[in-house]
Amino acid sequence: MELWLEEERERLPLWVPVALGTGIAAWFVLPNRLEWLAFCCAMLAAACGALVLPPGGRVRRAIVAGSLLACAGCLLVWAKAMMWGAPPLPHAAFVELTGEVRSVDRLPARQMSRVLVRPVGMPALPSLIRINLDDAIAPAGVGEGAIIRFRARLMPPAPPSLPGGYDFARRAYFDGIGATGRALQPISVLRPATAEPPLRARLFAHILERAPGQGAGIAAALATGDQGAIAEADAAAMRRSGLAHLLSISGLHVTALIAAVIFLSMRVMALSRRAALDWPLMLVAACGGALAGIGYTLLTGAEVPTVRSCVAALLVLGGLAMGRDAITLRLVAAGALAVLLLWPEALVGPSFQMSFAAVVALVALGEHPRFRAFLLARDEGMGRRIARNLAGMLATGLAVELVLAPIALFHFHKAGVLGSVANLVVIPLTTLVVMPLEAAALLFDLCGWGAPFWWLTARALDLLLLVAHGVASSPWAVVLAPVQSGLAFGLILFGMLWCLLWRSRWRWAGLMPVTAGVTMILATPAPAILISGDGRHVAIRTAQGGMAMLRERAGHYMREAMTESLGHDGMPEAMAALPQARCSPDLCAVRLRGGGRNWNLLLTRSGMRIDPAILARDCARADIVVSDRRLPRVCRPRWLKADRAYLAATGGLAIDLDHGVIRSVKARNDEHPWMTRPVDRPRPFRAGQL
Template sequence: MRDRIETWLEAERDQLALWVPVALGFGVAAWFALAPASQWIAFLLIVVAIAFGGASLGLGSRLGRSLGWFGLLAAIGMALIWWRAERVTAPVLARPAVVQFQAEIVQVDMLAARGLVRLLLEPRDAPALPQHVRVNVRQDDAGEGLRAGAVVELRARLMPPPEAAVPGAYDFSRLAWFRGIGATGRALGPVGIVQPGAPPVLADTRQRLSAHIQARLAGGEGAIAAALATGDQGAIPEEDAEAMRRAGLSHLLSISGLHVTALVGATMLLLLRLMALSPWLALRWPLVLIAAGGGALAAIGYTLLTGAEVPTIRSCVAAILVLIGIAIGRDAITLRLVAAGAAFVLLLWPESLVGPSFQLSFAAVTAIMALVEHPRIKALLARRDEGWLRGTGRILLGLLLTGILVELALTPIAIHHFHKAGLYGALANIVAIPLTTFIVMPLEAAALLLDLVGLGAPLWWVAGQALSLLLWIAHGVAAMPGAVAALPVVPDAAFALIVAGGIWIALWRTGARWLGLAPVLIGAIWALSTHAPDILVTGDGRHLAVRTDGGYALLRPRAGDYVRDMLAESAGFEGELADLDAARGARCSRDACTIELIRGTRRWRLLATRSTYFVEPAQLRAACRDADIVVSERWLPDWCAPRWIKADRTLLAKTGGLTIDLTAGRIATVKRAGDDHPWVDPPRPKEALPVFRPSSS
């Protein structure tokens, strides 16, 4: 068996380097997946043992070296993210409060579609506040002069960064930890300017460029044009953004590989054409090398202009690696390029591994590279001497194959993070990607250049028509029957099986690659067979959704859109959530609701409170005794004893949000026992909270 493995690894020797970022990512993912620090130490010991085991097999063998390096890199990945999490340690607000304070603006994000301005602030002379605070301000209260570097005074209601409301929902507390944000909230009234600030040149340029574009194109077209140029998505109307998501086109709005590639390609082509006009330059200077250098400078400038977010940096690094390959006469567009980019990001920002941006972008690029490097596909798509009709058909076939494979690669990730995925994205992208890359972006660039002399209006009109076509495609695809597949929260283990199998298939070249189909199929069947939860309870106990015959019903009829969308997505439900008052078998008053749920042969009785008003003890005792499950945002006395579970303030403080599957008798929680991740129990500011004026609510 060892000889067979050695022979197989020898045949795959060119692919072994691709597993470097996989090993690093394995260590990073294990740190996030495991809870107590003792398990992190155990993992380190195990992977180090694997490394020594590989060394004991002999470093002269492929198997020994592969095991040795994989174990060592996995240990490095675990140690790296552990060190990174400790390095960014910063105090976090202990509890909600209202406070008036002065702060310096670090970053300004315009969310015009929501009528908000989002400020990242660094409080001054306020030891009771965290080092960084994120506050939303109504546009009417923002006024003039809100820019990076300014010192402002405001009154705001602040709260600790919220954890996931229910299992599988978005966990802002983890993201905030790595970004150093210790509190979040909203301003109560106007924001006053204490000291004007001069913003960084690039930040100011980005804001002015975004405003200029939106002044030339109104509505959703102008907002999308601004997003393509500057990465500013705040002005995109929610209905357009939702249509782009449902149609599988939202990747066009995030500055990433597509945009950087288009810019670099256009820059190189323009420089080559201009320099080739001079015979003297063409005969004496390395034009390709100069054009590659110009493309690299354009990529770096574009990355800085759009805010230098991690996805853009990742794309910029990949583009520069490609340009280096072109400059030295090598084929740089390979899976090794993808592996180098992934390793670079994981070494600098290991926490990005668990975010959807990292996973979606690298899954898409890996799938494309694995496809085009396959010998049969390479032969099928190779350029040849043929008529334009057959050549165009070959290009469209390549786009269709690429789109289908990318959708297959991205769907599990989208469902895991967002609990839904567009099913017709492959077809929509066949038109949308060329439309954006070869028509919209060149038109927009040319219009901006002509605006310098006041002649850009005709091109802006044409660009607006192209963007209207893009939005028409998005809305049309989004409205098609079955356009979106929704699933409840997928178990992490099922998602891990799908990812591991997909990586195995993509990175190997021999027949052994198809062994990866087994974990993919097992994970897919597991995910598809996951039961939708019967009851979802948010971590504060205020909101509850119950699965009824017609869908899901909410405890509080006046729950906001955010709560409704979050609960519906976590349940894998596409539709409007009804009110529990109108559900069959429900009886509701101002203070509480009861409902009977039948699952199989068992009848369950749920009692949920929805006010904090006084309830007669005898009445509450009787209601608790008759219930199987009690849910409340308030503390309930010990004599409130339901037959199965009492999810009151005391329990929810330990567990966080809950999802309950009555058929399986299983409860999932947000918090895990013994969880040592630093954002679970973060340090608090040194000053006591009483310096704040608590809210009357």
């Protein structure tokens, strides 16, 4: 082991952010403070135990350093959660409040704005509230610094609607948002906003005004990172085709901007004989590119991918200015370490995971000797050179798709398959055509001559959307998977890091946990029943592999969440139309097969009062009862009664009837500050017990 670590000594620093991230992940995965303390004690015990190893060895230092870093990561995120987090509103409340507007985030595609409000003179409310304000009722003068008065029904930030879904409550806690709601009329502006909107908002509005055609929202997103003006159909096509990364400001945008600034700076300075002969042109140009990158990061809101890209770009510029090769995995590790120290909560978000995983895959592939030799410049014809470069781009795209697939399956329950092919066309189009044309349009708008460039930008964006919709329409565009366990995801991530960060032949040992994780994913069945946290929406998996929902008029968000959680690609059926269902306007009884037996499911469909005798009779015949209201005690099903009181404590449910396993959004004894304490759940049923 000492010989192996000596061989890999240059790669050991790459594991510093991994060790720190392990402690951060442990705090999110473990449910309560006793287990957090137990983890820290275990890491300190491992560090102390490593001291008995021979002094001076790399194994001893690696174990000590890794254990201390993991303990520090757990304590870091724990301390930040206690000091900077915003406790959520304890319960829903209908209030009339007066507040100061902190920011306004326009969403033209949805004809509304998201307004962050700080309540004035209402200490019982959270210090920051996010309000949805419809454009139709928004008065003039609502902007940063304005004071407004309105009525709203405030709610705590929403937890995931289903197990494995997006946890807005966790993100809102670290963002300082304690409640959400929708503003109701009348809305009074007590003090209008006097200051001009931020530069980002003005740039966003200017691009939407000047850019013609359907791609105006994408043009605004490429410049500002604000995706609020992109039509839902276009956004869905970009996600399905693997092009959604273009819409968030990340490495592509920052790199293109810095490269353009350096190129122009070098050319301008070269016009001066004195500068060309006496000045360190690369150092001066690198400083200009660094300032441009920092300014662009601040302009676009300093999101995690942008900060990571900016930090990495600054390290690259420093290496180039000193004449060193700066495109290494140490650069990526330094960027990850900086983000984790400042925003440890970003680790569990898909943005951090996908951005760093993609960069690690690209750099690791670029460092491989055979890949470098394949792309090395040589004396050959133009056709072969273009073909070799295209093959290199396709290889990098495939590598990125393979690395991002498990992350996308875990967070979004679907992963792109044709993204590498789409990126082969769209990335050069965006980098070499769209972004330069948009930059030229903005520059010439200062003189009022930007219209021709905006027209060319719109045509290039039309081509981009054509590719996105064409790839998205393919039935092989994405692969779907039901809700996955955190263990399978952790095994795959660890195995991929092991393969990518080491160089010796022992790196292929990482394929074992990757194989184990993939096997677990393939062996995980889709849940038979999905129940939303409010009990109104229920979806079941049919015997033919399809999906049926209780309420035919469920909203787009809930339909999409349930279809993705079941791994179903298609429109859901109406539960009342199933041959095994008997439904009335008030109740719906469905028979399901699972675990070698039949299950009787009883669902309420309306708010009408049901005769207690009838309800008691039907509940006694059912194994599972689901309702969006509190059911009386006379309703006693054989196994589970998921009514409003029960679901308020557990959140959404995913039920596997084959194994009798229930997964819930909220876990018992969960002491994370954005969660509420659930009641005891029923003992999981094992096939053959009933």
